[in-house]
Amino acid sequence: MNLNREDERISEALKSSEERILEGLNEQQREAVLHGEGPLLIIAGAGTGKTLVTTHRIAHLIASKRARPEEILALTFTEKAAAEMEERVDLLVPYGYMEVWISTFHAFGDRILKEEALELGLSSDLQVLTEPEQIIFFREHLFEFPLSYYRPLGNPTRYIEAMVNLFNRAKDEDVGPDEYLAWARTLEATAGEDPELKAYASRQVEIALCYQKYQELLAKNGRIDFGDQVSYVLKLFREHPEVLKKYRQRFRYILVDEFQDTNYSQFQLVKLLAGPDGNITVVGDDDQSIYKFRGAAISNILGFMEQYPRAKQIVLTRNYRSHQVLLDTAYRLIRYNNPERLEIKNNIDKRLIARKDGGTPVKLLYYDTLSSEADGVAKLINEKVKAGTHTYRDFAILVRSNNDADSFLRSLNMRGIPWRFTGNQGLYDREEIRLLMAFLRVIADFQDSVSLYYLASSEIYRFNPIDLVRCMNVANGKNKSLYDTFINLEDTPELERISPSSRETISRVLADIERYVTSSVKKPTGELLYDFIMDTGYLQNLTSHPSRENEEKVRNIARFFEVVRNVGKLIDPDRVPRFVSYLDMLVEAGDNPPVAEADEDTDAVNVLTVHKAKGLEFKVVFMVGLVSGRFP
Template structure:
């Protein structure tokens, strides 16, 4: 027991040793909220309040779930291996597989990735009653957008039937106001989407498939429609713990609320200021909903920060005030100002530049100058960017200053040169009129066609409104291109042969 509570502060101990009933833990960045969740699991086991199979711990990412599992493994005695620690999607997948027959699924159902879902939709495209969202000029244009919309509907716990009712209400409203042409068009669009949503779900079920969003959406539907199954899991899970609660969406919250049942032994930890997945449907309003749904919940605020100096914390707090009055701190009337264990530290400096390249150049010079003093080394510096693509200008600036660097971000599979080359080759094979893909292909290192000769061909194709592929095929019959050298002609012949 002493080992479990060792090193925890007063607020953390209060959260860890909460015995029964709903618990809301508001924990800012660097305050050890994941530590609290894992210690609480160990404490519940040590106190005999629950067995390993009676605790459900959920988080948002595979990485966070893995980290939580590792920490619990260290804290609990050897052999405690059947604790349910997973992401929401993995948990939903497990529920569906354990109750596949009741859910109307094959126990070995396949989960489609987003690209696979797009291919599936494309294969069944003409089974959908679409007009506006299947234009004749480009029938597949809206496939990705429709799949994203269906996924978002599941995040918001909107069933196909509810979407259809909404669309019908719009049509009825537009009928009452025939002069409102914009409303009429919106109603028609929404009805198409609603019918496509219902058809998409039916096609997936017919072929024994589910997509990423269905993993928890169908699990929630299963629990709602089958009280016996719901009762089984409510009795099994005596304690439910949710980490990074601010990143959950509405449907995920409804699922854990259902599972909490009559015991209502549910612990959630989160911080709305760290809600970074709103674009995926994350709803920080779930924190407010939790207070409303569990009005008797004990609230614990953990504000001692173990990561940053007070100067950094104060700067961050001043910045986040710009989100008021929408922040949970204001709406719940609590104090979330973080207290740093390290009082010393340099204040945060803000340097403003007019362009990205100017910013990158000055950052590189700043690093070079500080290392030049002899007090610091290059490994003492880190550059954080909003997205991987934003790093390129900084990498170039570092190269210009001969500064060694290591890029820890993942540029993605589709950004790799060999993958882009394969994609453009396949596009050119599938559609020889795709001049842009063909241009990329022939200018690559694989063919290394002379850029001057390629420019002549591309310019001619553009002026005559012809595909580059057709120009290549009739090269000898075009007087304007007679100056192209024999080496380039030979390479063009090889390109055409490879594409056939």
């Protein structure tokens, strides 16, 4: 009896949930959400409710009992997008029904590999390498690779980065080492007596053999890279049909968000899971494809109907974000990509229709130099805020790359305008992170005078600048380190004029160095660094004086501790000297993680790269640096 009541309660909850799921949807969105069996292509223009349709379709499949939650797989591209999707679905379905697999492609692959590691002969405790870590791994094993042409005597590491990039791109294109080698051998066999072709074929064979060796070394050392998280799963499904069958039965419905950003391998994975006539829903827009530089294959969305001829196609054109003037301007511009657009290929109408009234035309502003452009943008923002019509957070400045932001940040600073920059890197350039890195470098090497100078002059020790410069000058003049100069302070006549407070600071610095060096012998890097920011009161000082700047510093310190933890998994033993050496190699390889995400409620101008801005909304947007051949 109780069970029957519980079943009735669940049934009523699902029925109520389904009504809420369809509430407020327009005709196009409703059609996409209610689609039944078989492949579905949803072409969702900017601001048409792409995420809403995806999440409501997932919720509808559950509420209508077409699928149990655990039978649904939803794939997207960022952890943030996956978390947002999961949260939205959770609000739409009854409590206890949130068992949908919602994740990024790489997280999905990682989960499958951990579950099926034995089938591939891999460890279930695999460490995933970032691209800079791949470069370091290659360098550490350099002389284990069958290199000749690509290891020149004068600069044996010259081609490492290019080699790693090629391996990554091969995996994006679903080209494994054996396939690459077979192609290279064929090329070699057909080269004949042509010296140029023979030399080219020989180099390709060398690359292919290195690709094989690279994969072998990764497996041997319990490492994989991001490409492996997809390529190994493809290998698993192709070589073990019983495993593929298991996952096909598990995931009866598959949804892919931002489909225009998938690479070739990712689409192959989805097709394998879905089968020839599977229940696959892909959501995307070819006009929003901006990730070709990292391997995205726009051919996936352009050719979806050829792969699935019986697929249903739904176009979302009602825009809820912008006014018609702006949409028409964007439409005129994007049509320059014809005929290589879905609108032409699939004979559909993608012109967006605004639901908002009003709007002003797009303004084109000319400037003769970059600095005058940056000053002009800062001036316009300042005028509008002073007029009381806008707040700083209303504005966004979109740049092509991280480096392009510098001029605009300087101009904002000159006018005292608060800003927050969201790019793809920059953590190691932050003042608070440089301080932590300086501390670790001093503990690893007393003779690093530059790091000791930075540490002593920091807000932790507040060394008198004049006295510190005197000490540094004496050290340079005698060809000694700053540390040795501190140690021999009393025996250095040139430093007799150093103030008593500076002498106390030197004593404190030296005592701390000795204490932390002693601790560093037994403690891992993260633990020692934590002791430093706690013992010196640095972290407490930041948290006890709340401000936008201090909050950013705390978030970035937390982000740096993530770096410390991840590196600690890759080095043995995890001690400061080894960590600093590895970190230096990371920096040399181009590693510089993004800073922590800023608080969205902070009243500050948003400066961000175009790629970071995707999907966000702002009242006033400046697209800067529109110089022919650079942006777009």
